[in-house]
Amino acid sequence: MSLVSEIILNADNELRYPTIGELQSINSYLKTGEIRIGISTKLRDNEQDIIQEASKAIFQIHPEYIAPGGNAEGSRKRSLCLRDYGWYLRLVTYGVLNGDKDSIEKIGLIGVREMYNSLGVPIIGMIDAINCLKKATIKTLEKKEEIIIVEPYFDFIIQGMS
Numbered sequence: 001m002s003l004v005s006e007i008i009l010n011a012d013n014e015l016r017y018p019t020i021g022e023l024q025s026i027n028s029y030l031k032t033g034e035i036r037i038g039i040s041t042k043l044r045d046n047e048q049d050i051i052q053e054a055s056k057a058i059f060q061i062h063p064e065y066i067a068p069g070g071n072a073e074g075s076r077k078r079s080l081c082l083r084d085y086g087w088y089l090r091l092v093t094y095g096v097l098n099g100d101k102d103s104i105e106k107i108g109l110i111g112v113r114e115m116y117n118s119l120g121v122p123i124i125g126m127i128d129a130i131n132c133l134k135k136a137t138i139k140t141l142e143k144k145e146e147i148i149i150v151e152p153y154f155d156f157i158i159q160g161m162s
Contacts, residue, residue, distance in 0.1 A: 003029050003099035029099045032149065039146050040093045046140045051085045053136035058129045071121055085133055088157060092137070095153040104153060109160035116161075123161055130158050 007022045018026070043050070055078075059065060065072040065081075072078045091108040095101055116126055134154035141147050 002097075006100060006102070032099075032145075035143075035145055035149060036096050036099070039096050039141065039150060042140055042146075043089055043093050043096075043137065047086060047089060050089060050133065050136045050140055051082055053139070054085055054129065054132040055082055057132040057135065058125070061128050061132070062125055065125065071125070081129070085129065088130060088133060089137070091157065092150065092153045095156070096149060101153065101156045104156055105160065109157065112161060127158055127161050130154060130161065134158075 004026055007018050007026060011018045011022065059072070064070050066078065067073065070077075072081045088108065091104045094103045094107070113123060116123055131154075134151070137150060137154070138147050141150060
């Protein structure tokens with residue numbers, strides 16, 4: 001749900017008009033619309049480069065993952081890891097476009113710890129991986145205002161995994 005939809009639904013549930021603060025939130029969100037669309041476009045267009053850079057970084061931090069017996073040993077397991085990178089990058093773009101973290105939580109965080117634990121994937125490794133993805137994404141963005149918009153969504157995913 002977008003920020004605007006959430007504010008409207010909350011006000012309607014409480015049988016009231018949106019507050020001044022809520023209207024200011026909508027105004028701020030709408031003022032950043034072009035930037036949010038630009039961020040989404042950059043992340044989509046540079047997905048492979050971002051994922052490649054992030055994967056190099058995580059395997060430097062955790063070389064045991066690609067070593068024999070590691071969670072990302074061989075091309076099949078490694079491609080599954082990289083698929084997850086693309087999935088998390090898309091989740092971030094959904095959050096950026098919506099202006100809230102609800103879509104990330106509903107689509108990507110509920111049950112994520114349990115899933116990775118059941119697959120034997122170390123959570124610390126996933127947290128490190130999302131940090132690498134965040135850093136690679138930030139390198140792709142040119143403007144400070146883009147980085148300020150994107151960072152909280154990565155941080156929310158990291159916090160949700162912690």
